[in-house]
Amino acid sequence: MNAFRRRYGASVLHLLLTLCSWALAGYAGVRLLNGDTLGVVIWFVGAAVLHDLVLLPVYGVLDRALQGVTRRRGGRRAGGGTAVNYVRVPVFLSGLLLLVWFPLVLRLVGHYTAATGLPADRFWEHWLLITAALFALSALCYAVRSWHRRPAVTGPPDSTTDARRKGQR
Amino acid sequence: MREADKPVDSGGPTAGPGPGGDRPPPGPARPEFWRSPLRGPWLTAVLGLVLLGGVVVMFVTGLLSYAAYDPDLARLNDQTPDKGLLGFYLFDWPTSPYWLYRLTQGVHVTLGIVLVPVLLAKLWSVIPKLFAWPPVRSAGQALERVSLLLLVGGVIFEFVTGILNIQLYYVFPGSFYTLHFYGAWVFAGAFVVHVAFRLGRALRAVRAGPAGEYAASDDSGLVTPAPAPPTVSRRGALGMVGAGSAALLVVTVGQSVGGPLRTTALLAPHGQDPGPGENGFQINKTAAAVGIRDADIGPHWRLTVRGGGRQAVLTYDELLALPRHRAALPIACVEGWSTDDQLWSGVRLTDLAGLVGLRERTPHVLVESVQRGGPFSSVVLAAAQARDDRSLLAVRVNGGVLSRDHGYPARIIVPGAPGVHNTKWVTRLSFGEPA
Numbered sequence A: 001m002n003a004f005r006r007r008y009g010a011s012v013l014h015l016l017l018t019l020c021s022w023a024l025a026g027y028a029g030v031r032l033l034n035g036d037t038l039g040v041v042i043w044f045v046g047a048a049v050l051h052d053l054v055l056l057p058v059y060g061v062l063d064r065a066l067q068g069v070t071r072r073r074g075g076r077r078a079g080g081g082t083a084v085n086y087v088r089v090p091v092f093l094s095g096l097l098l099l100v101w102f103p104l105v106l107r108l109v110g111h112y113t114a115a116t117g118l119p120a121d122r123f124w125e126h127w128l129l130i131t132a133a134l135f136a137l138s139a140l141c142y143a144v145r146s147w148h149r150r151p152a153v154t155g156p157p158d159s160t161t162d163a164r165r166k167g168q169r
Numbered sequence B: 001m002r003e004a005d006k007p008v009d010s011g012g013p014t015a016g017p018g019p020g021g022d023r024p025p026p027g028p029a030r031p032e033f034w035r036s037p038l039r040g041p042w043l044t045a046v047l048g049l050v051l052l053g054g055v056v057v058m059f060v061t062g063l064l065s066y067a068a069y070d071p072d073l074a075r076l077n078d079q080t081p082d083k084g085l086l087g088f089y090l091f092d093w094p095t096s097p098y099w100l101y102r103l104t105q106g107v108h109v110t111l112g113i114v115l116v117p118v119l120l121a122k123l124w125s126v127i128p129k130l131f132a133w134p135p136v137r138s139a140g141q142a143l144e145r146v147s148l149l150l151l152v153g154g155v156i157f158e159f160v161t162g163i164l165n166i167q168l169y170y171v172f173p174g175s176f177y178t179l180h181f182y183g184a185w186v187f188a189g190a191f192v193v194h195v196a197f198r199l200g201r202a203l204r205a206v207r208a209g210p211a212g213e214y215a216a217s218d219d220s221g222l223v224t225p226a227p228a229p230p231t232v233s234r235r236g237a238l239g240m241v242g243a244g245s246a247a248l249l250v251v252t253v254g255q256s257v258g259g260p261l262r263t264t265a266l267l268a269p270h271g272q273d274p275g276p277g278e279n280g281f282q283i284n285k286t287a288a289a290v291g292i293r294d295a296d297i298g299p300h301w302r303l304t305v306r307g308g309g310r311q312a313v314l315t316y317d318e319l320l321a322l323p324r325h326r327a328a329l330p331i332a333c334v335e336g337w338s339t340d341d342q343l344w345s346g347v348r349l350t351d352l353a354g355l356v357g358l359r360e361r362t363p364h365v366l367v368e369s370v371q372r373g374g375p376f377s378s379v380v381l382a383a384a385q386a387r388d389d390r391s392l393l394a395v396r397v398n399g400g401v402l403s404r405d406h407g408y409p410a411r412i413i414v415p416g417a418p419g420v421h422n423t424k425w426v427t428r429l430s431f432g433e434p435a
Helices: A002-008 A012-033 A037-074 A077-083 A085-105 A112-116 A122-148 A157-168 B041-068 B100-114 B116-125 B139-166 B176-208 B234-250 B259-264 B316-320 B349-354 B383-387
Strands: B303-307 B310-314 B325-329 B342-348 B365-369 B378-381 B392-397 B411-413 B426-431
Touching: A002 A012, A002 B139, A012 A037, A012 B139, A012 B176, A037 A085, A037 B116, A037 B139, A037 B176, A077 A085, A085 A122, A085 B116, A085 B234, B041 B100, B041 B116, B041 B176, B041 B234, B100 B116, B100 B139, B100 B234, B116 B139, B116 B234, B139 B176, B303 B349, B310 B316, B316 B392, B342 B349, B349 B383, B349 B392, B349 B426
Parallel strands: B303 B426
Antiparallel strands: B303 B310, B325 B342, B342 B392, B365 B378, B365 B426, B392 B411
C-alpha cells in the first residue's frame, strides 16, 4: 500500500475514482463528439484555455494597473490602498453584466426581434444606464467617505480617524 | 514587467518544496509571481462549497428538464437518441403541480447565471496551481491534472452553451440539447471525483476561518509568499462576488418570476413588455420566424383528428362549436423564462379523442403543426398528459382570440409541460398511433 502511494503519489482509491470518471467521460464524450468533433473539442478545451490564459490574465493586469493609478493618486492619505475599490467594484459589476449578456447587449443576435417580437435595442441602453448608475452610486459613496474623513477643524483628530480606518478593514 | 518579477528573497518562505535546486523558470510558475494576499484555502473553500451546492442543484434540475421532454415516449421527442444509459433515470413527466417545469427550469437557468461570478472567483483563486512547478510531480498528480481539464473545460463549456442558448445566440458547434446534455455528463464524472478528493480539505479550511492558514505550514500552494499590500479583505472580496451574483439576479430573475418583477429583468431576453391586450405575454417564436403563411391558417385551415382507424376533419367553426373548458396555465420555456398563468379556453384533448371513439382511456397523441420542419413542429404527448382535464386545444386566451404569434387558430396547452410541447398552429392530432 505504502509502496503504491510512493510510486503513484496518491491512494489506490484516487486511481480507481479517477479511472471511473474517465470511463464515464469517455462514454458521454463519444456522444458529445459525434458530429462536429473538431468544433466541440475546440470549444471544450478552448473554454478552459481562453479563460485561464486570456480572460483571467487580462482582468488581472487591468486590476493591477488600476491599483497602480489609485495608489499613486491617493498615496497613503485617505486610505489610498482601499480607494481602488470605488472604481473596482462598479467596473467589476458592469463588466460582469456585459460578460453574461454580451450577445444581447452588443446586438449580435440578428434574429432576436423576429423570434420574440421584442425590440433588440433596449439591452444596450439598459446596460449603459445600469453602468452609469453603478458609477454614480460609487461616486456618492466615495464622496460621503471623503467628507467624513476631511481633516477635523476642532478636537483631536487622531483617535476618530484611526477608529474609522480600522472599521474599513 | 510587473512587480511580481522582482526578487523577494528577503525573509519569508522561499519557493517551492521541491528537492534542492529545481527553481521554477521565471514567471507564473514561481509562487511569488502571484501577489494577491486574498488567495488561500479559506477563500477557495468557501467559493468551492457554494459551487458544490449550486452545481448539484443545476445538475438535478438539468436532468429533470431532460426528462420533461419525455424523450423515451417517441423518437420524435428525442433530441439525443444515442443517449444509451445516460437516460437511465427517465420517468413520465407529471402534469401536477402544473407549475413544476416553470419552477425547475427557472431555477436551473437563473441559478446558472447567478453562479457565474462565483465560478470566476473560484477559478481565479486557484490559478497559481495551473502553473505549479514541476508540472508533473507524480503519476497520480498527472491523472488529476487531466481530470481538471475535464472539470474546468466542462464547467465553462456548460455555462457558455447555456448562457448563449438563452440569448438565442446559436454559435456553438451543434445542437444545444446534444452539447449541453452530453457535456454535463462529461463534466459530472470529473466533478464527483474533484469533490471526493477535496471536500474534506475544504471543510477543514472553512472551519479554520479566513485567517487560519497564514502559517508557514500552508501546503495548499495557494498562499503567496510575497503578498502585495491588501486593498480589500477576504470577506470584502466575497462580498464583491456576492454583489455580482445579486446584480445578475436582479436583472434576470424577473423573466421567470413574472408579475411586476418582470420590469426589473433589464438584461434578460424575456424581460420586456410584449404589449397590451389578451395576447400580451411572452412569445418563444413568432409566426413569421417559423414561416407560417396566411394560407396555412386561413379559411382553408382544417383540424384533422385521427385514431383507432377513424378520422374526423373539422373547420375552425366546427372546432369552436365543441364544448369548451378553461384552464389557467403558464408557458415555461427551456430558456428559463416563463409567463404568469394565462387563462386559456379550448377543447379538452379527451373530448377531441372522443371524436374518434377514444374518450375513455385516451392514449398518447401525436400533435402536428402547420409549421414546416423545425425540431418542435410536432411532438408526442403522453397518455397522462392527454387525459388531464386541463390539457386543451386552446382557441382563446384571457378572453380574446389567440393571436397569430400565440398559435392561431388553435394550440396545445398542457399543465407542467415544457413550452415547446405546447404546440402552436396545430393541424393534426393522431391518437394512439406509433410515432
